[in-house]
Amino acid sequence: MRKVVLVTGASGGLGLVLCERLLSLDSQVHLCMACRNVRKGEAARNGLLASHADADIALLQLDVSSVRSVLKAAQEFKMRYNRLDYLYLNAGIMPNPKLNFKALFKGIFSRNVVRMFATADGLLTQEDRLTSDGLQEVFATNIFGHFLLTRELEPVLCQPGLTSQLIWTSSNNARRSAFSLDDIQHKKGSEPYSSSKYASDLLSVALNRHYNNKGLYSSVICPGVVMTNLTYGILPSSVWTLLMPIMWLIRILTNTFTLAPYNGAEALCWLFQQKPESLDPVAKYHSLTSGMGKNYIEARKLDVDEDMAEALYEKLLQLEKKMCKKVRNEEEDISDPGQYLNHNDTFKRALHL
Numbered sequence: 001m002r003k004v005v006l007v008t009g010a011s012g013g014l015g016l017v018l019c020e021r022l023l024s025l026d027s028q029v030h031l032c033m034a035c036r037n038v039r040k041g042e043a044a045r046n047g048l049l050a051s052h053a054d055a056d057i058a059l060l061q062l063d064v065s066s067v068r069s070v071l072k073a074a075q076e077f078k079m080r081y082n083r084l085d086y087l088y089l090n091a092g093i094m095p096n097p098k099l100n101f102k103a104l105f106k107g108i109f110s111r112n113v114v115r116m117f118a119t120a121d122g123l124l125t126q127e128d129r130l131t132s133d134g135l136q137e138v139f140a141t142n143i144f145g146h147f148l149l150t151r152e153l154e155p156v157l158c159q160p161g162l163t164s165q166l167i168w169t170s171s172n173n174a175r176r177s178a179f180s181l182d183d184i185q186h187k188k189g190s191e192p193y194s195s196s197k198y199a200s201d202l203l204s205v206a207l208n209r210h211y212n213n214k215g216l217y218s219s220v221i222c223p224g225v226v227m228t229n230l231t232y233g234i235l236p237s238s239v240w241t242l243l244m245p246i247m248w249l250i251r252i253l254t255n256t257f258t259l260a261p262y263n264g265a266e267a268l269c270w271l272f273q274q275k276p277e278s279l280d281p282v283a284k285y286h287s288l289t290s291g292m293g294k295n296y297i298e299a300r301k302l303d304v305d306e307d308m309a310e311a312l313y314e315k316l317l318q319l320e321k322k323m324c325k326k327v328r329n330e331e332e333d334i335s336d337p338g339q340y341l342n343h344n345d346t347f348k349r350a351l352h353l
Ligand SMILES: NC(=O)C1=CN([C@@H]2O[C@H](COP(=O)(O)OP(=O)(O)OC[C@H]3O[C@@H](n4cnc5c(N)ncnc54)[C@H](OP(=O)(O)O)[C@@H]3O)[C@@H](O)[C@H]2O)C=CC1
Pocket: 008, 009, 010, 011, 012, 013, 014, 015, 035, 036, 037, 040, 062, 063, 064, 065, 066, 090, 091, 092, 093, 141, 169, 170, 171, 172, 222, 223, 224, 225, 226, 227, 228, 229, 230, 231
């Protein structure tokens, strides 16, 4: 049976390279590229078709930060396909990143230099903003939209007699201390990216607990430090040009500097080839590249506890209920314009107009 794969954030960076590598691994796959920008998506799809002319590649318009868009895209997907074998939850943002140069300089001369380059702990802050749904954008994009998508796609993911995989692109920058159960959207702090990536680690553990008995398995990966639009956004391009030789040298110190998107996608591709039942539900699978340029995978235990994972899962379920109700009410209001007229009449009467 031909496998069906859905990749979010497939228009560029790791997502696009992943699509390319998946087509090389299995030319029979039904690949569905979910992209928020249709033009960019079409260009990416055409690029793939140039090297894989016979491939079955479809596009799905999806803005994961918008509840309405997620509900619509999931509906569309379920009309087109009756199964989903791999769901890559890859789209992600790190808006307005600010690099702490003082901490970077201090870190370079400390014992923790290797760790600092691998995780960027204490180096980066971001400025978050609100989506039109009133959610924090980093949370909505990196976590909530993907959670909602998974829940909406449950009928195609959980098919009797079949297994399927959820694969989250997490990060080494996921940090327990950046996350709080009292503020899951990270409204108060300045590290929404770290918080959202830690939330994805927690959520993956909870999803395994709730869905393994339905044949659905969740894993998290870290691609290492990869040069994509996300990383290029941290410094001006002229500075990156100067830094690139140093970045290549740092690869000798730390195997997490995978740098090329092809290398970063190693763990994503490796998971595609594994039996989901054989995977560790509390491990993060890291893409690593040796100083000699050899790619390999390493599984490391996640820094999570089950109770916290469960508490986050419950909070996300509550938010899902609230947001879906809100969107459906708004849709009813639009499809019943008469009620506005009635409101208007009442309003006019009240004002004796
Ligand atoms: N680069 C790195 O070093 C690391 C990256 N990661 C993670 O890897 C993932 C991929 O990032 P990367 O390839 O590096 O970055 P890119 O910025 O190159 O790619 C991000 C992708 O996500 C898409 N995207 C962003 N926001 C939305 C949205 N609201 N709805 C739908 N799609 C969206 C982008 O679409 P568009 O083209 O329209 O902008 C793009 O396709 C992210 O989750 C990131 O956090 C993790 C660790 C390290």
